[in-house]
Amino acid sequence: MSLWQDLPISHRYAELPQSFYTRVMPTPVDNPRWVSWNAPFAASFGLGETPDDLWLQIFSGGEVPDYFQPLAMKYAGHQFGVYNPALGDGRGLLFGAIADQQGRWFDVHLKGAGLTPYSRMGDGRAVLRSTIREYLCSEAMAALGNQTTRALGMMVSDTPVYRERVEQGALLIRLAETHIRFGHFEHFFYTGQHDDLRLLADKVIAWHFPELTAAEVPQDNVYLAMFRQIIERTAEMIAFWQAYGFAHGVMNTDNMSILGQTFDYGPFAFLDDYDPRFICNHSDHQGRYAFDMQPGIGWWNLTALAQALTPLIDKDALEAVLQTYTTRLNQEYSRLIRCKLGLQQRRDGDSELCDDLLNLMAENRVDYTLFFRRLSSLDQQPLDTVTTLFDNQTAALAWLQRYLSRCEQETDSRGQARTVAARCQSMREVNPKYILRNYLAQQVIDAAEQGDFQPLEQLIAVLRRPYDEQPQHERYAALPPAWGKCLEISCSS
Known part of the structure; x- marks a missing residue:
């Protein structure tokens, strides 16, 4: 008997009207087999350390038991700024929702499940390389502290998938607190299904923001309160991206979670050299989704969501609450950067100090992650471990001296001068030593395509402890080779 049967399973989305989805069974694949199981995450649901053959059969399309009810969600979205009404789950299926041991509900979603009515010109499959990248990055982001979707496990098969070349097919079991996107609201707005739009908003509030009704917010204002929550969570998510050097690559409205969780990992990348105009998506020819954009x-995506909510919320009220986005994003970004710099108190000149640093890093093409990690180790290493990262070491030293003078103004809770050791220790807790660099992911993919999945497991283990020293894994913290900085990552998956 599968342990799935022992879990609380909800089909709350399947209980919505048929306009919300289409019931679809997964298409079986040839010779499926497990290649990775996220045992630490599985344990939070009371699942075992290893999956069994029944789970393999279920999630590879062999035979789906009654306690799962697969469906493909219908939604729409703005893709690169252009509205597309023909979207939906084109290669994934929602099986239901399960509760973890703390009582939180998570959607169980199978990515690469086969054709659905929303596949358009696609085949409904996912390839090994993109599946590995999503698995790795969702684990890396969770360990860094970002709200994100997670992967419970992944499988491969002998079913060929045709992209630019013939590739190996793969399947990912993705869990998220919700798979509802901005695009769900857009679909019902633009098709004039305003009763379903209201129903969707009611369910989002009931499932994800119950405190809004518990607080007895007047019905006329509860939808606005929901939108305010979405704004705040989105601002916090993007502030985290900017502070940790993460480029999403495809910020279409159908890739935006209403819970502000990093979602739909496609052509993403963490910065190597600090470049505000960095474009990680080879298909983004205009740079719409560049890092600094x-x-x-x-904000643009939130305005698109606001438009979709106009049948429920007064336009003036929507415009007013939208103004809180930039304020919240700046507040959270400032907080995160202060933590990365070890500055607990606000002082005049702090903004200029930070701006000058980022400009200097951009001019000198300094590795973003390595700089902050070395800055966190000045209690153990000399100044030149930082300055040697810059071509213009004189300018770097001048900034560093300004920074250290500023640090001397810091005091602890007793009003005493804060020690260098205390500052650096707090900085190492927020400045990762290990991130998912593109070249590391590519090395894992190259090995996996030859049937070797040990490098995948090793890298996942390292990424789950991004702030620890892990001296036996120093090579994962090294600067990328030249070829690793110019990998082409596109939307093909």
Whole structure:
């Protein structure tokens, strides 16, 4: 008997009207087999350390038991700024929701499940390389402290998938607190299904923001309160991206979670050299989703969601609450950067100090993650471990001296001068040594395509402890080779 049967399973989305989805069974694949199981995450649901053959059969499309009810969600969205009404789960299926041991509900979603009515010109499959990248990055982001979807496990098969070349097919079991996107609201707005739009908003509030009704918010204002929550969570998510050097790559409204969780990992990348104009998506020819564009695109996407909510909320009220986005994003980004710099108190000149640093890093193409980690170790290493990262070491030293003078103004809770050791220890807790660099992911993919999945498991283990020293894994913290900085990552998956 599968342990799935022992879990609380909900089909709350399947209980919505048929306009919300289409029931679809997964298409079986040839010779499926497990290649990775996320045992630490599985344990939070009371699942075992290893999956069994029945689970393999279920999630590879062999035979789906009655306690799961697969469906493909219908939604729409703005893709690169252009509205597309023909979207939906084109290669994934929602099986239901399960509760973890703390009582939180998570959607169980199978990515690469086969054709659905929303596949358009696609085949409904996922390839090994993109599946590995999503698995790795969702684990890396969770360990860094970002709200994100997670992967419970992944499988491969002998079913060929045709992209630019013939590739190996893979399947990912993705869990998220919700798979509802901005695009769900857009679909019902633009098709004039305003009763379903209201129903969707009611369910989002009941499932994800119950405190809004518990607080007895007047019905006329509860939808606005929901939107305010979405704005705040989105702002916090993007502030985290900017502070930790993460480029999403495809910030279409159908890739935006209403819970502000990093979602739909496609052509993403963490920064190597600090470049505000970095474009990680080879298909993004205009640079719409460049790294420094992400905060503005977050606001653009929220305005698209606001438009979809106009049948429920007064336009003036929507416009007013939208203004809180930039304030919240700046507040959270400032907090995160202060933590990364070890500055607990606000002082005049702090903004200029930070701006000058980022400009200097951009001019000198300094590795973003390595700089902050070395800055966190000045209690153990000399100044030149930082300055040697810069071509213009004189300018770097001048900034560093300004920074250290500023640090001397810091005091602890007793009003005493804060020690260098205390500052650096707190900085190491927020400045990762290990991130998912593109070249590391590519090395894992190359090995996996030859049938070797040990490098995948090793890298996942390292990424789950990004702030620890892990001296036996120093090579994962090294600067990327030249070829690793110019990998082409596109939307093909």
